[in-house]
Structures are given as structure tokens and as C-alpha cells.
Amino acid sequence: MSTSQAIYAGWMEIPNSAENDLARTHADEAAIAALVTQYAGALYRVAYSVLRNQSDAEDAVQEAFLRVLRHRDTLDEVRDQRVWLVRIVWNIVLDRKRRAKTRPETDDVTELARVLPSGGLSAEQIASAAQHHAHVLACVEKLPSKEREVLQLSAFEELSSVEIAQVLGITESSVRSRLFRARNLMADLLNHARALK
Amino acid sequence: MSSTSHNSNPRIASRLTASSAEETLQLIARLPAPEGLEDRVKTGLKTAPRAGRILHWPASLRPTASWVRGAAAAAVVFVVAGGGWGIYMRVQPTQPARVLVMPHAGGGFSSAGAMRTPQTLNGPILAQPLNTQMDAAETAKAQPVQITPLMKVPAKVVPMTRPGSNAVAGNKSSAQPAVSIAK
Numbered sequence: 001m002s003t004s005q006a007i008y009a010g011w012m013e014i015p016n017s018a019e020n021d022l023a024r025t026h027a028d029e030a031a032i033a034a035l036v037t038q039y040a041g042a043l044y045r046v047a048y049s050v051l052r053n054q055s056d057a058e059d060a061v062q063e064a065f066l067r068v069l070r071h072r073d074t075l076d077e078v079r080d081q082r083v084w085l086v087r088i089v090w091n092i093v094l095d096r097k098r099r100a101k102t103r104p105e106t107d108d109v110t111e112l113a114r115v116l117p118s119g120g121l122s123a124e125q126i127a128s129a130a131q132h133h134a135h136v137l138a139c140v141e142k143l144p145s146k147e148r149e150v151l152q153l154s155a156f157e158e159l160s161s162v163e164i165a166q167v168l169g170i171t172e173s174s175v176r177s178r179l180f181r182a183r184n185l186m187a188d189l190l191n192h193a194r195a196l197k
Numbered sequence: 198m199s200s201t202s203h204n205s206n207p208r209i210a211s212r213l214t215a216s217s218a219e220e221t222l223q224l225i226a227r228l229p230a231p232e233g234l235e236d237r238v239k240t241g242l243k244t245a246p247r248a249g250r251i252l253h254w255p256a257s258l259r260p261t262a263s264w265v266r267g268a269a270a271a272a273v274v275f276v277v278a279g280g281g282w283g284i285y286m287r288v289q290p291t292q293p294a295r296v297l298v299m300p301h302a303g304g305g306f307s308s309a310g311a312m313r314t315p316q317t318l319n320g321p322i323l324a325q326p327l328n329t330q331m332d333a334a335e336t337a338k339a340q341p342v343q344i345t346p347l348m349k350v351p352a353k354v355v356p357m358t359r360p361g362s363n364a365v366a367g368n369k370s371s372a373q374p375a376v377s378i379a380k
Binding site for chain 1: 217218219221222223224225226227228229230231234235237238239241242245
């Protein structure tokens with residue numbers, strides 16, 4: 001084959017891409033379905049911890065996977081898929097919360113009493129526990145956003161401080177210092193509230 | 198550690214308070230996901246609109262043979278060249294704008310002695326004075342008052358004069374031609 005023929009053949013090469021694309025699409029869909037099976041629950045809990053609304057949290061998870069579907073070409077480049085997904089859903093959740101800031105933030109005590117586990121407690125104890133949790137959550141909302149975010153993410157046992165740092169895009173030492181500050185602030189807020197009572 | 202020691206040491210007390218607060222967050226973080234969440238998400242992903250789709254050739258027309266590729270390349274070249282030629286043939290080169298050269302009289306600018314006289318517009322002029330009209334209205338109702346249409350009085354060109362000269366009086370007389378006519 002002469003050089004010109006080779007160039008011509010190279011230029012005019014039309015890869016048999018139809019089957020490849022179809023196969024690749026199926027592979028991507030299967031990979032995303034596997035991600036959904038594996039991480040949907042964890043992502044839901046992350047979303048719920050911020051939004052504290054079941055349907056909103058589900059919507060956030062759905063949106064996160066839709067974003068994954070849109071950027072499925074970059075799926076192979078992701079090193080830690082779990083942290084990547086948590087970061088996606090975290091950004092979605094924060095965005096939604098920011099947009100819904102005008103609405104009054106209420107932590108419904110009855111909803112908390114319904115949702116939170118009550119192992120062998122009486123109705124009265126469940127109600128008082130729910131009140132306590134609602135009070136704690138109200139204090140968490142009063143924290144500065146940086147400290148609050150670290151505190152909320154640290155509540156997830158499956159996320160280490162390194163992973164929290166990756167999710168928030170900060171260093172691990174910043175995570176630790178923010179967590180320290182958040183705990184102190186929380187203690188102050190709760191003690192102050194107790195003193196007022 | 199007793200409850201009294203909790204209260205006596207504020208640092209420990211605050212730490213315990215903070216840990217109790219974290220317990221609440223951990224309780225929420227441990228809440229199980231609702232039933233059927235994965236299925237709902239998967240269904241949502243299947244029904245989601247895709248960003249873009251590539252149209253493929255039908256299997257019968259798939260350009261696998263080399264002659265089909267050659268024909269396709271020739272068709273592309275033909276269309277591009279034909280389009281370019283068509284545009285070349287249709288579009289005429291723009292001709293330079295014609296400039297009319299006006300004949301120049303004499304050379305230089307001059308008014309040739311012409312003077313511009315402004316056309317002034319005067320108000321309507323009554324043919325009869327107003328008091329005589331009132332008397333005549335009773336006697337001759339049938340006769341309508343005749344009002345002449347606008348009369349154009351040519352303005353007089355006042356030559357430039359020095360102040361203090363007699364030109365003021367002349368000006369007054371020329372400025373009120375309508376009144377004098379009405380009187």
C-alpha cells in the first residue's frame with residue numbers, strides 16, 4: 001500500500017461504531033445501575049441528614065444519579081466512586097437548601113418522633129426524646145455553615161476525615177479544626193439554652 | 198462518672214453535651230433508606246431524556262464497501278464545489294458608485310447677489326370692522342360675514358441701519374401691515 005493509499009484509507013476509515021456505541025451504552029447503564037444498588041441508601045441518608053424530608057432526599061438522590069448518567073463518559077476516570085457520589089449529592093443538597101432558605105425551617109417534633117428509632121420507650125419518653133432531638137437540630141442549624149457541614153458529615157460512620165475533606169474540598173487538618181470548633185460551639189449553644197430554661 | 202461530677206467539671210460537661218448532640222446527628226445518619234428507593238431511582242434513570250443520540254446508518258446502507266466510501270467522498274466534493282461555483286456565478290462584483298459631477302460656475306462660492314426673504318405668515322384679516330359687523334348682523338342675517346382667507350403680505354426687506362437712525366419707525370410700519378389694512 002502506498003503512502004497516499006494509506007492516508008486515504010486512514011481518512012476514510014469509518015469505524016464500525018454503531019455496535020460499539022450500543023455495547024458501551026449498555027455497559028454504562030449496567031455500571032450506573034450497580035452504583036444505584038450499592039450507594040443509593042448511603043446517598044439518601046446524606047441527603048436526609050441535611051434536608052430532613054423524605055421526598056426531598058429522594059429527589060436529591062435521583063438528581064445525583066441523573067448527573068452521573070449525563071457524565072457517564074467520565075465514570076472510568078473516577079478514583080473513589082463513593083466519595084465522588086457523596087460529593088455530588090452533597091452539592092445538590094446544599095444547593096436545594098440554599099434555594100429553600102426563604103421557607104421557615106421547622107423541625108417537626110412529631111415527625112422526628114415518628115422517624116427516629118424508639119426501642120422499647122414509652123410514648124412519653126419518645127415525645128421527650130423527640131423534643132430533645134429537635135432542640136439539638138435547631139442548635140445545629142445555628143452553627144456557621146463550615147462547622148455545621150463538617151459536623152453533619154462526621155456523623156456518618158462510613159466517612160473518614162480524609163473522605164470528608166475530599167467531599168468538602170478542604171484539607172484533613174481543616175476538617176479536624178472545624179470539627180473541634182463545631183463541638184465547642186454546640187456545647188456552648190446547648191449549655192446556653194439549658195441555662196435559659 | 199456520676200451526674201454531680203458532670204456538672205462540677207464544665208469542660209467534661211460541655212464535651213458530654215456535644216457528644217449527646219452528635220448522637221442525634223448519628224441517629225439521623227443511621228436512618229434506613231425507604232423501601233424501593235433503588236427501583237424508583239433506576240426507573241427514573243430509564244425514563245430520563247438522553248442528552249443526544251447518534252443516528253446510525255441502516256444495516257443495508259452501511260458504508261462498508263470501499264466504492265461506497267469513494268462515491269460518498271465524490272458526492273461531498275461535488276456538492277461543495279457546485280455550491281461554491283453557484284455562489285460565484287450568482288454574485289456580481291459590486292460596481293463603483295457613480296458620481297455626478299455638477300458643473301461649476303465661475304469657481305468659488307458666491308450667493309450671486311441673491312437675498313433670502315423669509316415668508317412670514319399673518320393672521321386672518323376681517324373684511325369689515327367688528328362693530329359694523331354687529332349692527333349688520335341684525336339687519337342682514339342672511340348675509341354671512343365674509344372673511345377673507347389668509348392674506349399673504351410680502352415681508353419687506355429692511356436694510357441694515359445703524360442704531361439711532363430713523364429705521365425704527367420704518368420697522369414699525371412694516372411690522373403691522375394687517376392692522377393698518379383692517380383700520
